[in-house]
Amino acid sequence: MTKTRNNFNMWFPPFKSLSIFLFILILISVTHGIAQAPTVRFVDGEGETLAEVEFKLHQEIVYLPVETLKTAFDPEMTHEYHRPRKQLILKTKGKELRLRMGNTTVNIDSGKQTFTLPAPPLAIEGQPMLPIHFFRKILAHLDDVEVLYNPNLQRIRIMPKTAWALDVSDDTREWTIIIDPGHGGEGDLGCKSQNGLHEKDIVLAAAKEIKKLSEQHQLSIHLTRDQDTEKTLIQRVQTANREQGRLFLSLHCNASFSPNHKGMRLYINNPNGQPRFRTSEMPRFGKKRLNILNQANYLKQSKNFANVLQKELNFLAENPIVITEFPIITLSDVSMPAVLLELGYLSNIDDAKQLSNPDHISELAVAIIRAIQIYSASVNQPSKSNGFSERKPSDTN
């Protein structure tokens, strides 16, 4: 026994085995690093990977090989590339697309539809390559799909539009959703970016995009402001109540004293959040307290709505979106489930750049509309006569 152990110790002293282990570890990490070329991951509506494709960067733009369409979008897709004429013909989903290398125009079915891409397709190393914009913008016109792109994580989500035809009651379909673009007018610009972007303009653009998109999905959306006008909190609440809104989403852009704060944030009004209101038995702020309880009745639903928004918007985020609860003035007097969404930090260079991109705004709108549909479909809807307003305050804690 002793001899065997000695032999073992002679050949494998502890430090030696440790160094072998470290060597293997370093070798794996180095070879892994070499093998790991940058890729774009395509996922479906459920987050399952459809394809992982290596990309080439040309002037900071992501380019993908034409074959990507076959693996990620349409297995029956065919393509012809005429090298001398630099012409690419794609046949997919019963449509014929004509593109030319170095030219930004996409011609569908001999001119029935034409689109202009922000960057042209290119022949890279003799192979025709498509810019990321093609996947981001054109696919939705070829099939019943919605496309979301996360440039930070290089992920593309292709979701069938048919998945939206959720099993919802007619009553739910009649819901009016209130979208509240924060701030507005000359007196309330909101926060601003270093390059002069104003919160009030970005949130209005996003709200209008949501409204535009909602019309394609028979969803009734009402905006608390559709112009660059100043609205008081009371006016916003009055609009929401007058329109008999069933959901309230306030859109804002964030700011911080540190340029490192970035990403989206979700907020729910909770007077018992952090920081919290004084818990007092005295009816000192009688009217206000009544209103707070009103909104507090919807705390549970507001949380559910925030959770759905979080899940849908996470795809577009670099890091998971955090939901925070504290007393929020914007939502405190709203008598319906209400959430405040901060679309990104204007004090952060990357976020500000993304928020100035109309493609990103329309993708945010896609995710928000989807979240509204999923939430409204998930609600076991009470009849209008005994709506949410009858919930007891005790439900909230």
Add this chain to the structure above:
Amino acid sequence: MNLLRKILHSRLFMVWGITLVVIIIGLAITLVLIAHSKRTRILDAPPKLPDTPNTTDILPPPEQVNIFLLNPTSLEITPVQVELRLYSEPTERLKQIVSALVQETLPNYRNPIPRGTLLNEAYIDSQKTAYLDFSHHLADGHIGGTTAELLTVSAILKTIFDAFPNEIIHVQILIDGKEKKTLAGHLNLSQPLRF
């Protein structure tokens, strides 16, 4: 003439003359020393403290106090130790600590209180609620955004609750003597807050 020369050369004159010179030099040294000691005493004196109702001639000793500022790396509101000569009377102490927070500019931290903000007045009521009346800069000079608003209020609340763990349980923020619903349109300030 002879008499004058005699006097000048006399031993008596020499003795008196030397004594006089020594006295003058001694007096001059004493005066210089007095003047110097006065100047150093002025330099060593602590900065003038605000007028208080019960000001005493004895200055309070320096104390270590936590001021809460934003750490731009961890993105958290973190305590930073500063030395202040604080009065024992809670309201005066509160004014001194909040004024120190408002003015603090440490190189590796960000102060989430907008520049130019002043504390107008502060008092603590019988229910242990501290009322802090700030100048309009706290709201008008605010950069906006929910996070920034939370950071501003958190820095104030954390600094106060750390310094007054038993004396203060709620904080009501006022702007130029009036209740303001919000600083930048997100956080509700219409009621006293606590953590």
